[in-house]
Amino acid sequence: MIPSDVCKAGLMTLLRVGGINSPERLEQTDILMAGGRITALGRDLDIPRGWPIHVVDAHHLIAVPAFIDQHVHVTGGGGEGGCGTRCPEITAREIASMGIGTVVGVLGTDSISRSPADLLAKVRGLGAEGISAFMYTGAYRVPPPTLTGDIQRDLAWIPEVIGLGEIAISDHRSSQPRQDEIERIVSDTRVGAMLAGKRGICHFHIGDGKRGLEPLRRLLSETEIPADQVIPTHVNRYAALLEEAADYALAFNATVDVTAFEDAGDGLSAFDAVSRLLARGVPPELITMSSDCNGSLPEFDTNGTYLGMKVAKNTTLIADWQRLVREGVLPLESALGLISTNVARVLGLHARKGRIATGFDADVTLLDSELQPQQTFVAGQCVYDVRTTE
Template identity: 80%
Template structure:
């Protein structure tokens, strides 16, 4: 049986594991799942005779909240070197095999051959295969491309749209938006999100340009926009930018997103190194998230901005960097889980039903082995990945 099509399973599942981290360690080994949500947690939970229950015994595995990846080029990124450099779409099994239960789809440089409509179709296709999926409207450029012709309408009327992104700043590929343009777009997102009862974040792509985070600092200094409305990503692109990001997070009590690069380059930092440095600088772990940028392009340019070549990002580095943070005792498991689950859910406004293992929350669960490698992934109580 293909786990991604596990739709004929009973409505009730009793999952019995070795340990449960919610993210804090619980005195529980049983998770009762009903109608896609967690109904109970405990030990030796009893089920009445005759109930249609599926029992899953995995005493050697640890249950944690399924991971949330807030930056995925689900339709493929790239295109900076012409049509032959468009990156491929991601498959649902590639997502689930990393313990990821929720993704947020994003457009990047190319919003011409790929559109918000393409992105929405792919997001709905991923949902049909059992993965929780959302999207940002917009792309690198301003004015942002939208589904309805208006950012506020996209947020108000399209359930899958939870914000705007990835709007590019401090990058030669951006549309070089002015302070006024950035403020207008962010305020439009804020109002549209309020009308839709969503968090409505603006997910900002940071390039390696000399302005760094200055556009966002000015936004927060000169307007009434709250810091949790804007999330800068790729802040570990180079060391000076990471130091600036640490100052930004501390000054504004803001959240920042670290990218788990496959190869960090000469001046960049891996996700592991970046999180370690931010913690050393005193940035609270609750203000740090990690994402993969997977299926996006990793282009190389010369000093004049001419295209040299590219690679395709994968989500394997996200899990590897996260595991290393725990294995090397940079963070305990319960704190590290925030980087890829609870913190992300809060940033995205999904924290009322995702990012924790608790009664009433979505039954999005990753089962990890002793090495913290995902062995099974459940989304809304359905098994979407299983090894072997």
Template identity: 75%
Template sequence: MTGHDEHRSLLTLLQVGCIQAPETLEASEILVADGRIAALGQNLDIPRSWPVRRVEARELIAVPAFIDQHVHVTGGGGEGGCGSRCPPITAGEITAMGIGTVVGVLGTDSISRTPADLLAAVRGLREAGIAAYMYTGAYRVPPPTLTGDIQRDLAWIPEVLGLGEIAISDHRSSQPRPDELARLVSEARIGAMLAGKRGICHFHLGDGRRGLAPLRRLLSDTEIPAEQIIPTHVNRNPTLLEQAADYALAHEAAIDVTAFDEPGEGLSAFAAVVRLLERGVPVERITLSSDCNGSLPEFDQQGNYSGMRVARNTALISDWQRLVHERVLPLESALELISGNVARVLGLHHCKGRLAVGFDADITLLDENLQPRQTFVAGRRLHGGE
């Protein structure tokens, strides 16, 4: 069947070895109709007259397509001048890792890159088939927006899921005061309520000595619920990770671990998850993201730029695989770190993060080594296969 015919078919039947939804199902077939899962079962009875595209992959495991909530889709960087800008990410680089949904962010540079640039990149990924979203804002406070107002961005622009990544405890941040942080989070909350969204505030954590103190104070001094606030890069150093464990336990809050390519003084995503579990942080409060196509800048003790690397999303999958291979977590629980938990944090849990009737047909097929071989988004195959 040609690619043109493949997209024209009304129904798709995936025949696989087993299905992890993330729990193991007594099923090996997934029927997809109009981009959603229509049925799950064994030997589904489908009339011969129906226009069905069959995908036979009986040696592969079907799982929910992965969700990456922190992607510099326009490229990050810029801390070392215009020559240090990172390249944008492509749809192929996303789906090759089994990822079906991404959330785009702006970082340090919101001067040469703007929320409008980010929205255009997100819509370009959507045209390529990716389920792409974005945060309004960037490192700096007050944050740049699309409409001039955080509430309007969330209320009127479907792709905007929240605010971020706002930088704290970092020499590159705007050093926002407690009242400024409270105002930003409240604006995002009201705009999200008007739009029926979760409206999270995604906070970049740097190496600063204050660590998570600004967010602990925010939750202690205001009525903002913890589900509104997501700290990321919490494994940047061991001290920060211990603070993150305390934060997650004290506030029953979610925390996001970054899969750094080369952790340096920080901890790998694998080591960070192991430590958080040892501290008693429940699996459902941990998510993983890649920070891919962002910069990994290096600074001396005076804060002067000394070099940079470009982050990739390969460590996200390899660290996740290691959690299963080394039996830190069973596959069912490990999948939550990069699918179900992330969908819940983002407010997409009604349609993404699991394989169930009525959910988006975002499906990744893994081999026995948990390597992504095929990726489907809304029932459309974007990676692998013939």
């Protein structure tokens, strides 16, 4: 029976599915969602007569936590080749069609024609369209551009701001921040987040420069900053950097983020990168995957001269993730961590996202037998249904 204390006011949704991975496999096959939360899990839940419940019959599908993409250029990235090379904004449909319910927006190289205010407006726009959206304050450069003029105030007063990023290091496009500057902005982020009751991670873009992860290794070795405050991304940019990332993860018990490059070029695909990290003994709990979608994939010559670019998509993220499961690199419950549970923990959202459990946000993705998203629910509302978009 549905618990008697479930609120009877307003529309509720009952998903009847073929199975639930929370990410671990559950015995229940019914998910009741109301008020944006999961209110009950069970088998063959009875529906009291007169209750305003919408029933979704999806016995042929598997329910998993809606995916979380922690690195999305929601306003578009690019610009390295001039104004004509700015990437387009991403749409809510493009996000939800990949089973993604939550995104974190970032600025990149261009924080001149695009600003934190633009990013906040886009994040709120995605929220109005049903996507759970957050943002990092800052961009590639140091000092980071902010909304209020101060990192700590951004974290304290702007609900959507959950950290700082993406700060570029080991890259010719970065502002070449000194070690003390890196330490200062990470410390400011940590204190601002503490005052706001947030995790306040610092999301670092790692380029193909020779310093690699050295600035972050020094940060964690020479200061009191905990490892979970710092997330390096693009660590699969080239093979030697991935090896360094494995050493970094193991030495500091730190999470590293793999990018699902559409065209890996000299780098490694997300599939290959995750496989190699696991082979090196990095626990799957310390690995996350993100798309970098709608960011630019610029090409430069050895002198740093711009040659051309492509626009990243989030389709590669899901394809590489599916391949990890299909080829047996990870079982489904562990693989889900890479794009849901682990990411929720990294972002400090683990008390409400990344699991299918009573009291958690009703963010649920329904997958078919090929692990292809068929429906995506965010806060209990269907924001994508393959049947209505084909």
